[in-house]
Amino acid sequence: MDTASFLAPQLTTTSQDEASSFTFNGYPFCLHPWFEGFAEDRAASASRSHSEAEKRRRDRINAQLATLRKLIPKSEKMDKAALLGSVVEHVKEMKNKTMEISKYIMIPTDVDEVTIDYVNDEYWSSTNKDKFLLKASVCCDDRPELFSELDRALKSLRLTTIDANITSLGGRIKAIFILSANNSVEGGICMNTLRESIKVVLTRIATSCSTTGSNYRIKSKRQRFFLPSY
């Protein structure tokens, strides 16, 4: 067999099986079982990967359900629907509880935040023409003397603290100050400038948690102070 006849093979189908039996340069070939097997493999592997993927999906869902079961008391013998119902109840209940608590106290969130807003209080503005109110809200990591720093910063901006509400919880702190500022210079630009100044200063304090010069690390020992008193 020369190279040319190999490169230009003569395909001759036989009469036995027109589709898959033929001769290749005189050698008998039968593609039928191979193609059949290939087709079967393709279908089978597709089906297999499909069912395997579906099993993985089921396992993922069931793993989360198992985790939930550990978190919810008395849910060991519940079926899936009952378990999920119990989860719904728990989430609702905790949501309500948090709402209830949030009505009375501030719960620090996990995100650092400083906001400064004007406060319109009719009584205040009617009796204090030359001053206006601001509400400064700070949420950040708690640390010793954070409070003094905030206080000093507000004083340095000639702000009077009318009211303050501070809650520290789990190493986080949320503070809201009601501030009175002199309205000596008229115009919104000045008020906005002051507002921005407050924001900048408070943000700097709020975000300098670990870089403070305080060498007394009371933070890790805080529980000792507060826990025994209730």
Next chain:
Amino acid sequence: MDTASFLAPQLTTTSQDEASSFTFNGYPFCLHPWFEGFAEDRAASASRSHSEAEKRRRDRINAQLATLRKLIPKSEKMDKAALLGSVVEHVKEMKNKTMEISKYIMIPTDVDEVTIDYVNDEYWSSTNKDKFLLKASVCCDDRPELFSELDRALKSLRLTTIDANITSLGGRIKAIFILSANNSVEGGICMNTLRESIKVVLTRIATSCSTTGSNYRIKSKRQRFFLPSY
């Protein structure tokens, strides 16, 4: 055909089909298709009730999942596993938050109280030989500028506020100050004198709630400041 023969029918199986072909009071009956249909119906109805029951079960589970989806923010486009993962996170987070709250929150009581205690902190006393720690606890009616008054009083006694934890709840306030005092004069008598001084001063502030000269009664409006911020 009389009533008796109808009530006590004579069943006679034929030779053609022993099982299902017979005569009923002379009338030829063939139960075969009926029984066959019944058998088919039984199987079919069993299968149907099975699949229907299974559908009800799926619907129950999916309904709870839909409820959970409404309760969990940002879960609209999640698949089931991700949704459940998010639920797990939320439950864990809320559990932790509740634990934290119950561990740390001070709930002001209805009785006015001022207590001053020494704090023994090994680390503090080892690194601050010339100072000692006090814990001052104040529980009284809340009012504007109570805080400033307390702060001023503590400062006037040359006390440094290392840490402060204040919670106001329902018009009452509970404040705990961790104070650092100079140990310049040796001896426990002086320390006790200071302790008594602090107590007297703080008690005076705590019990002068309604007699304060502050003419701005912000108290009834406090919630306006705090509620919208969450």
Next chain:
DNA sequence: GGAAACACGTGATCC
């Protein structure tokens, strides 16, 4: 036997 609950594989649908 039968209802309930679960896992499984499959068809359909959507990027």
Next chain:
DNA sequence: TGGATCACGTGTTTC
């Protein structure tokens, strides 16, 4: 097109 998700009907087990 393949990969991922879902609903569905079925086989199986348990009480």
